[in-house]
Amino acid sequence: MKSGSHRSHLPERGSGPQDRSERGVIVAGFALWLSVAMVSCLLIVGVANRASQRAAAQSAADVAALAGAAEGEERARSLAKANGAEVTSFVEDGMTVTVRIERDGIA
Numbered sequence: 001m002k003s004g005s006h007r008s009h010l011p012e013r014g015s016g017p018q019d020r021s022e023r024g025v026i027v028a029g030f031a032l033w034l035s036v037a038m039v040s041c042l043l044i045v046g047v048a049n050r051a052s053q054r055a056a057a058q059s060a061a062d063v064a065a066l067a068g069a070a071e072g073e074e075r076a077r078s079l080a081k082a083n084g085a086e087v088t089s090f091v092e093d094g095m096t097v098t099v100r101i102e103r104d105g106i107a
Contacts, residue, residue, distance in 0.1 A: 057103040060085035
């Protein structure tokens with residue numbers, strides 16, 4: 001028997017043109033996946049921000065309506081302003097008070 005080093009006749013991994021193109025496909029696929037994930041995150045953040053703004057506008061309207069029912073239109077307007085909103089409509093009809101506000105472009 002002969003001693004010594006053994007050489008394989010197989011090409012080294014990653015050295016052929018097919019291996020390079022496979023890496024290119026993986027990189028392109030990952031880039032596509034990453035861009036879809038980023039757009040999805042941006043949409044989720046946008047929807048959550050809009051929902052938060054709507055909730056804040058609703059709270060301002062509720063506070064203004066309660067204040068208007070208890071203490072009148074001027075108090076409703078001052079509390080709406082304190083909550084970053086503006087009263088656009090105040091209607092008092094007997095025991096019912098309807099207040100419409102606008103806050104951050106949300107009516």
